[in-house]
Amino acid sequence: MAITRLDIHRIRNIQQATLSPSPGVNLLWGANGSGKTSILEAIHMLSVARSFRTHKVKTVIAHGEPQCTLFARLRHLEEPEMTVGVQRQLDGDNQIRIGAGQPSNLAELARLLPLQVINPDAFRLLEGSPSERRHFLDWGVFHQEILFFDCWRRYQRALKQRNSLLKYARIDPLLRASWEAELVTQAAAIDEMRKAYLARFSPVFQDYLAKLTGLEDIALHYYPGWDAKRSLDDVLQSSAARDQELGFTQHGPHRADMRIRCGPRAAVDVLSRGQQKMVVCAMKLAQGQVLASDHQRQPIYLIDDLPAELDRDHRQALCELIEELACQVFITSVEADVLDECWSSGCQVKLFHVEQGLITEC
Numbered sequence: 549m550a551i552t553r554l555d556i557h558r559i560r561n562i563q564q565a566t567l568s569p570s571p572g573v574n575l576l577w578g579a580n581g582s583g584k585t586s587i588l589e590a591i592h593m594l595s596v597a598r599s600f601r602t603h604k605v606k607t608v609i610a611h612g613e614p615q616c617t618l619f620a621r622l623r624h625l626e627e628p629e630m631t632v633g634v635q636r637q638l639d640g641d642n643q644i645r646i647g648a649g650q651p652s653n654l655a656e657l658a659r660l661l662p663l664q665v666i667n668p669d670a671f672r673l674l675e676g677s678p679s680e681r682r683h684f685l686d687w688g689v690f691h692q693e694i695l696f697f698d699c700w701r702r703y704q705r706a707l708k709q710r711n712s713l714l715k716y717a718r719i720d721p722l723l724r725a726s727w728e729a730e731l732v733t734q735a736a737a738i739d740e741m742r743k744a745y746l747a748r749f750s751p752v753f754q755d756y757l758a759k760l761t762g763l764e765d766i767a768l769h770y771y772p773g774w775d776a777k778r779s780l781d782d783v784l785q786s787s788a789a790r791d792q793e794l795g796f797t798q799h800g801p802h803r804a805d806m807r808i809r810c811g812p813r814a815a816v817d818v819l820s821r822g823q824q825k826m827v828v829c830a831m832k833l834a835q836g837q838v839l840a841s842d843h844q845r846q847p848i849y850l851i852d853d854l855p856a857e858l859d860r861d862h863r864q865a866l867c868e869l870i871e872e873l874a875c876q877v878f879i880t881s882v883e884a885d886v887l888d889e890c891w892s893s894g895c896q897v898k899l900f901h902v903e904q905g906l907i908t909e910c
């Protein structure tokens with residue numbers, strides 16, 4: 549999938565801008581605070597209707613404006629182009645349109661335009677809470693398994709009901725048992741899909757890791773969210789009293805993790821910042837590769853400040869792999885020429901200069 553035209557209205561310091569990006573590499577360069585990351589945020593909003601920097605739409609909408617609006621024309625292989633539009637209002641109202649049809653929902657939007665973000669926050673995959681890694685894992689499972697979204701929604705509903713029964717101490721054993729049965733059924737499906745995805749993803753990740761770094765003993769350890777030697781049903785029964793004291797369910801797929809270890813230690817405790825960035829890049833490239841080869845759909849990569857923390861050889865290796873993936877990519881940089889030598893002669897590169905919210909194709 550590639551964006552062939554992008555219209556941005558009232559995002560941060562960008563009042564109005566139109567771009568015709570390359571299907572390959574797009575380099576956005578300009579001084580600090582010029583609006584480069586805001587362009588990445590705009591593209592991100594076209595995929596999930598929110599920024600990757602904040603959940604508060606108020607901070608993203610240009611000061612003094614009631615709303616922000618994004619439009620894009622998308623091309624996927626030889627299919628006819630299609631349009632997508634997202635509008636976010638200060639009052640919380642959302643509008644999502646795919647093509648000329650009825651308003652669409654977030655899941656349809658996310659499925660249509662898969663995105664991968666590599667920015668300074670991407671380090672949180674290693675150093676952050678399990679929810680960061682769950683989110684990463686579930687991005688892959690969501691795109692891999694069509695049934696995942698429905699199972700996840702049903703699981704969340706059952707979890708909410710159980711928590712509510714626990715919190716208000718309304719002990720209706722029959723009602724609780726029926727929600728727990730649903731919880732256990734959906735949990736088993738989610739767990740199976742996550743394990744299958746990890747089995748598919750891990751060798752691809754190791755392959756990218758070998759190409760990007762000399763690190764050999766990086767491994768992913770999946771934790772399902774409860775003691776894997778016991779059934780979730782059993783765990784829920786034995787933790788019911790404690791869950792009731794706490795007012796929430798302590799165990800289940802909502803507490804899963806994918807721990808990243810270097811030998812016997814947590815990777816974050818051992819690796820340098822540059823090595824951590826390479827591990828994160830290998831993970832993100834591997835997800836793109838799995839999606840592309842299993843579903844013939846490439847994600848769009850948004851890379852904020854690619855040169856930061858990487859030496860010349862690692863920059864070069866990363867750019868070669870990005871080019872090999874044949875995805876559309878938007879990269880920000882404060883300098884125009886820092887990645888000049890990183891692309892092959894056949895690579896379609898476009899350069900955009902960003903200055904005080906104005907974007908000019910160079």
Ligand SMILES: Nc1ncnc2c1ncn2[C@@H]1O[C@H](COP(=O)(O)OP(=O)(O)OP(=O)(O)O)[C@@H](O)[C@H]1O
Nearest residue numbers: 560561580581582583584585586607608609610611
């Ligand atoms: N809601 C808003 N309305 C208007 N302007 C805003 C709003 N929020 C932020 N800004 C301004 O918009 C600009 C956004 O810059 P952005 O973060 O995109 O810069 P950048 O080019 O990526 O910078 P850097 O290289 O420092 O990361 C900044 O100058 C900021 O002060």
